[in-house]
Amino acid sequence: MTSLRKIALVAGALYLLTFVSIPTLALYGPVREPNYIVGPGPDTAVMVGGVLEMIVALACIGTAVVLYPVVKRQNEAVALGFVGVRVLEAATIVAGVVILMSVVTLRQAGAGADALVTGQALVAMRDWTFMLGQGFLPAVNALLLGFLLYRSRLVPRVLPLLGFIGAPLLVASAAATLFGLWEQASAPSALLTIPIALWGAVPWRLVSGQGLQALTHHNWHGRHQHPARQPRPHPLWAEHLTAEHTAGAHKARPLSAPPDGRDARFCRRPGAALNS
Incomplete structure (x- = not known):
């Protein structure tokens, strides 16, 4: 309970x-x-x-x-x-x-x-x-x-x-x-x-x-959630973002395997679904 x-x-x-x-x-x-x-x-x-x-x-x-x-x-x-x-x-x-x-x-x-x-x-x-x-x-x-x-x-x-x-x-x-x-x-x-x-x-x-x-x-x-409590990107993906993405191109990239060997289906790269 x-x-x-x-x-x-x-x-x-x-x-x-x-x-x-x-x-x-x-x-x-x-x-x-x-x-x-x-x-x-x-x-x-x-x-x-x-x-x-x-x-x-x-x-x-x-x-x-x-x-x-x-x-x-x-x-x-x-x-x-x-x-x-x-x-x-x-x-x-x-x-x-x-x-x-x-x-x-x-x-x-x-x-x-x-x-x-x-x-x-x-x-x-x-x-x-x-x-x-x-x-x-x-x-x-x-x-x-x-x-x-x-x-x-x-x-x-x-x-x-x-x-x-x-x-x-x-x-x-x-x-x-x-x-x-x-x-x-x-x-x-x-x-x-x-x-x-x-x-x-x-x-x-x-x-x-x-x-x-x-x-x-x-x-x-809810919608009044404090900004500090918002979910943050996984640190492993933050290390492998390309320069093109950080510069603002925001092009969709194919989902690849994460560097630690986990299943890619359970690890979504932040910004991967964004279109230019």
């Missing part, structure tokens, strides 16, 4: 892992209840949701680290910004998990009714962390990675455009929630996140193997 194929498999698996936190919308339902700290019931659902979000946080960092050596060949500064924003997004996810686990700790410690206000404040803090960390930063990620893919021209142009369209819509949804126009889990919010959700399939197209190999081949062997 080639190194490119390994990168494709690892990045693809990590992008799939970023979707495992979808059940947390239901798992975190009990902790949002006003009387959660003094209420009955197990805390297993909240803990499972925290584990899933930790997996997503690590996968966020992993996708950026794995793709960075590839996308930096398009624009290293933008690629580095993509890694930084991705790490910041993961940090906000971890912060949200820590906040919710603090609420669970208060409940298990039997803090009672005196801790109700504290618990509600922690839940509100977690909601704000989620809104900024997973409502705004993914839009920045979409713009950065979309720019890299759009510039590379290795995927259809309509796919990066999904990121360019979905990013402002996601920010608009977060802003509407911020100013109280609708709830975070509402129909308008879900509708505005559809383009950015479809955009999530674009990195999978890149790391599917063919797109990744095309990206590296474009930079290593």
Whole structure:
């Protein structure tokens, strides 16, 4: 298995892992209840949701680290910004998990009714962390990675455009929630996140193997190849070029056996196919 194929498999698996936190919308339902700290019931659902979000946080960092050596060949500064924003997004996810686990700790410690206000404040803090960390930063990620893919021209142009369209819509949804126009889990919010959700399939197209190999081949062997990397004539032929050829006559000569005795079919003299 080639190194490119390994990168494709690892990045693809990590992008799939970023979707495992979808059940947390239901798992975190009990902790949002006003009387959660003094209420009955197990805390297993909240803990499972925290584990899933930790997996997503690590996968966020992993996708950026794995793709960075590839996308930096398009624009290293933008690629580095993509890694930084991705790490910041993961940090906000971890912060949200820590906040919710603090609420669970208060409940298990039997803090009672005196801790109700504290618990509600922690839940509100977690909601704000989620809104900024997973409502705004993914839009920045979409713009950065979309720019890299759009510039590379290795995927259809309509796919990066999904990121360019979905990013402002996601920010608009977060802003509407911020100013109280609708709830975070509402129909308008879900509708505005559809383009950015479809955009999530674009990195999978890149790391599917063919797109990744095309990206590296474009930079290593394509028309933008550095002149120093261009193939040079075999030194043995350079020693046996005639004076007529070096003077600019460039007349085609019959292919003769090379001086070291190798088969002439596998040793082409540079300029032999040129006509005067």
